Amino acid sequence: MANTLSSRQQNILKFIISFSERNKFPPSIREIGEQVGISSTSVVNYNLTKLEEMEYVTRHREVSRGLSLNWPKLAEVGLGASPNLEPVQRSTVFGGNRVRVPVLGLIAAGQPIMVEPRSQVDPESWVDLAEGITGSTDNLFALRVKGNSMIDASVLDGDIVILRHQETADDGDMVAAWIEGDEETTLKYFFRQGKDIRLQPANPAPEYKPIIKPANMVRINGKVVSVVRVYH
Amino acid sequence: MANTLSSRQQNILKFIISFSERNKFPPSIREIGEQVGISSTSVVNYNLTKLEEMEYVTRHREVSRGLSLNWPKLAEVGLGASPNLEPVQRSTVFGGNRVRVPVLGLIAAGQPIMVEPRSQVDPESWVDLAEGITGSTDNLFALRVKGNSMIDASVLDGDIVILRHQETADDGDMVAAWIEGDEETTLKYFFRQGKDIRLQPANPAPEYKPIIKPANMVRINGKVVSVVRVYH
DNA sequence: CTTGACATTGAACATTTGTTCCGCTATACT
DNA sequence: AGTATAGCGGAACAAATGTTCAATGTCAAG
Incomplete structure (x- = not known):
């Protein structure tokens, strides 16, 4: 299995991170595609599945925005740089x-x-x-x-x-x-x-x-x- | 306007809190209703609107699970904060x-x-x-x-x-x-x-x-x- | 060149989910 | 009594969103 992140996958992760930070809830597949420049929802879905296999994210199938991030894994590749997106509660x-x-x-x-x-x-x-x-x-x-x-x-x-x-x-x-x-x-x-x-x-x-x-x-x-x- | 939380509204808030912490994303209207014991989505919607007016939550209309919590406000009524004696389920x-x-x-x-x-x-x-x-x-x-x-x-x-x-x-x-x-x-x-x-x-x-x-x-x-x- | 794994596309489809409207009940007020 | 209003329930509807699939492109190994 490919253990490396494609630039597209990195962009997806970055967007999920920033979106979650802004909105306190995860983005939808189409929102991801729109931001990363992917016209087809299936491609987003495809890469999301890859990211889940690599354990960067966790998906809840059949659930809208059923997406959550695996921060420890993200940190390994330097993407965990802004982990406050995790539901930091005040x-x-x-x-x-x-x-x-x-x-x-x-x-x-x-x-x-x-x-x-x-x-x-x-x-x-x-x-x-x-x-x-x-x-x-x-x-x-x-x-x-x-x-x-x-x-x-x-x-x-x-x-x-x-x-x-x-x-x-x-x-x-x-x-x-x-x-x-x-x-x-x-x-x-x-x-x-x-x-x-x-x-x-x-x-x-x-x-x-x-x-x-x-x-x-x-x-x-x-x-x-x-x-x-x-x-x- | 009634500034007090009905027990039903409190239950809704509690569920949103625990659900969000469990899943990293907010619950849907139906999930709330099912848990709190409300058969109609409109009632959940109704109370969510109330909760938004009272600024306990923020809603993103037209967005699935477009719900986020206002922690400082929740703390005022003892929700979301968990002092030693009353730990929130995690x-x-x-x-x-x-x-x-x-x-x-x-x-x-x-x-x-x-x-x-x-x-x-x-x-x-x-x-x-x-x-x-x-x-x-x-x-x-x-x-x-x-x-x-x-x-x-x-x-x-x-x-x-x-x-x-x-x-x-x-x-x-x-x-x-x-x-x-x-x-x-x-x-x-x-x-x-x-x-x-x-x-x-x-x-x-x-x-x-x-x-x-x-x-x-x-x-x-x-x-x-x-x-x-x-x-x- | 052929092959096959991988990545992409577009579109149709199915499900989830938010929105809205109508009616009902209980309570408080005039 | 009459009325207004908050709260609730049910159902239909529309929008958002996830899923699937056939076809195509890419690229490296055989």
């Missing part, structure tokens, strides 16, 4: 809105490793925070830290980092970065170095060396806005 | 119940923190966590850390620590302890030392010295189960 009880943040998977803080694939949403993969904790409620997602490269920044192995999706960063920001070619996401401090970008671990130990790559090979997934730790 | 796909934890104040700021789970304290804010993160949901509260005495344990000034209320502790636990005479609560590692108790800061710097007191002068307020940090 309330004003006691004066503070709450934000539901999906924990999308593992992120390497040591040697870069791939985001852990998951076919299902882990029941514990959610963190709910009061709005005041994170400031804005938009574009938040979370990752579980693997490795000790950020220990010097008081981010430990096993911590959950909450990030706000953004494509850029300022020097000194702690970011999750996707490195082209390596196909891996890593948690580092962000610095510009001429035309390059230096991804700097906080841990001064020699085995944790900075990664320096041309700017066009580094894709910022988000900036760390919060850290959650659990003692067992 | 599917496993969507995560476990949520726990609302009150942030009672500062720790190590000189003011003793009285932990009375039943008292009507006025918390400065709330932190919501997924149930799975903290294990049990009982007797949880939170404090904002002041000072750097635990920096070596990767707990920084400004972090929010979440504690479970308990009177005792095991060696090595991180606890919030109230010291008789000093009239203040501090965050330290807990150790027994004969008839004394040693409260050990994690920071090795000389200005942070362990506190050793007779056991009857130390009152454990709770054990740290989680740490939340926010970057600004």
